[in-house]
Amino acid sequence: MVKLAEWRGKQLFRKYGIPLPRGEVARSADEAESAVRSGAVPLPCVVKAQVLAGGRGKGGAVRFANSAAEAKAAAEAILGLEFKGERVRELLLEEKLPISKELYVSITLDRARRLPILMSSAQGGVEIESVDDSAIDRQSVDPFPGLTAYERRRAAGALGLSGPARGSLDRLLEGLWKLFVEEDAELVEINPLAIVGDGLVALDAKVIIEDDAGFRHPEYAEIRDDRTPLEEIAREKEIAFVQLDGNIGVIANGAGLTMATLDVLQEFGGRPGVFLDLGGTDDPKKVTEAFLLMAQARPKAVFLNIFGGVTKCDTVARGLVEAMAKVPPTDRFPLVARIRGNNEKEGVEILRQAGIISIPTLRESAQAAVAAAGSGA
């Protein structure tokens, strides 16, 4: 999931012909000042922190300016702020427009219906979660015809638009649908969508791009998500890796088994720390890398719970033994292993020769892991 900052989302909006206020990105107070002085951003203007979290207006991350000097002062006040855990490094300066009404539109995936859904509401400018269901018009969009003219007309009706604004919405929704499909978006949201004079302007942009479509969109590879440094390394190595607060490291394969493992550990009083999902690999090197990554997180104990399918037990055992030899003695930790499934016998034997016992049942192995973390404290 790649969440785009507002200014990146608006770059896409521009590409798909969605009308925007005039604006400019600034990364320093001086850049903010000259954006106004040069006339690129007309006055009065708004200075907005480019962070992913919502609620910027109330949180002091959006300010207004009536002169280049005020824009500079606003930029100085916002840059470097920590907003809901994110450091503000970029600003978007935009002209402040005379708004007569704020609306809402979005397209996202409706998993239950297995169809994209277009949502429109005449109550824009607030969190859509707080808008009453009856005030949100929902239309499922079939990917085959795509978003049709009659669906766009219905949305215009739901938004209460008439006259030239109807035509403006029609073109805007056409662009938004195209963006959703061509950019492999999970979500495109315009909130608020402002009525300005006779037309519409997208005041904000929320765009989330799907990770799995990376092969079609190398341009998004650079954009980082909210990951810790170790999570970032894991991502590069294609290992699902998440850091929690506990002290037991968990290596499992598959999301379901990983979650079940965490559930059982917690039941026995264990606190899972880092967990790492090997996924379906049959490469001992990847197992070794995963294990070394785990060692860097300094867990009190590690619980390895593998059910071999695509990933074979002997592959895991080999990778594990190799990794154990590479971990410096000072960084060693107690290891509880449980490997089942394809090539189980071979895997268990490899571990046994390295002095590691595989405990076959989930309950007992989890209990052993919790005990090991406790004794290591």
Add this chain to the structure above:
Amino acid sequence: MSVLVDRDTRVVVQGITGHQGTTHARLMREFGTSVVAGVTPGKGGSSLDGVPVFDSVQESVDRTAANASCIFVPAPFAKDAALEAIDAGIRLLVVVTEHIPFHDMLVMYHYGRAKGARIIGPNCPGIASPGRAKVGIIPNVVFRPGRVGVISRSGTLTYEIVSGIKDHGLGQSTCIGLGGDPVVGTSFVDALPLFEADPDTDVLVMVGEIGGTAEEDGAEYIQSHLSKPVVAYIAGRSAPEGKRMGHAGAIISRGKGTAASKVAALERAGAKVARFPYEIPDLVAQALSEGAGR
């Protein structure tokens, strides 16, 4: 009888010359499945372990009467592979490939539906009926013929649970791994009626995860349509909110799709919900003996 696959299932493996395709074509045959063909564009005319390889699915259907496809084709080409199979008249597709963009899957799913084809997956372990056939990658060692039907959204957790059922001395009628992606070809609601209609299934095990509302929808179906007993398990009770747990299917958002809401919905529907995977076999045995006493 069984669900979706039986002794007449004739499998074409798309992507048979890749590492996964080759390995699992062999394992499917060891299970007893008729793997009649493989397809890899450009490798037609060769053969692998005696299985003929064709350039196109249509050729494989014309020459070998293949009627089910198992897809191992890499994600960027998987949509095309599925559409090709559907157009060749294949009506059961198991898509093992992971990381297929959901926009591609939307096209695969709705195209398949329009043509009367069923897709299982993507990113799924597939389907197996012990003693009959397997289309997919579930390890052969976990199975033993029996009367327990299994429907699961997970991969390895399915193996864990199916294996637990076997270790308890019970066996399975059919096991389907649906996959946990945002868009799946077959969901709980689609699979439940197949097991209800299957005379070889006496009890159902439903394995879910946090995220989405597929389990809640399944629970609704169970309540209104299912006569057979259901044992359920939901993984992820301890998952912290907002953290991504391996794939997109497992994200909690806005209080929906939480373990608590799924467990509550299933219990309301009359399912016995296990708190941990190792509680499932006892609950299944109990449901079977209660059923026998009726």
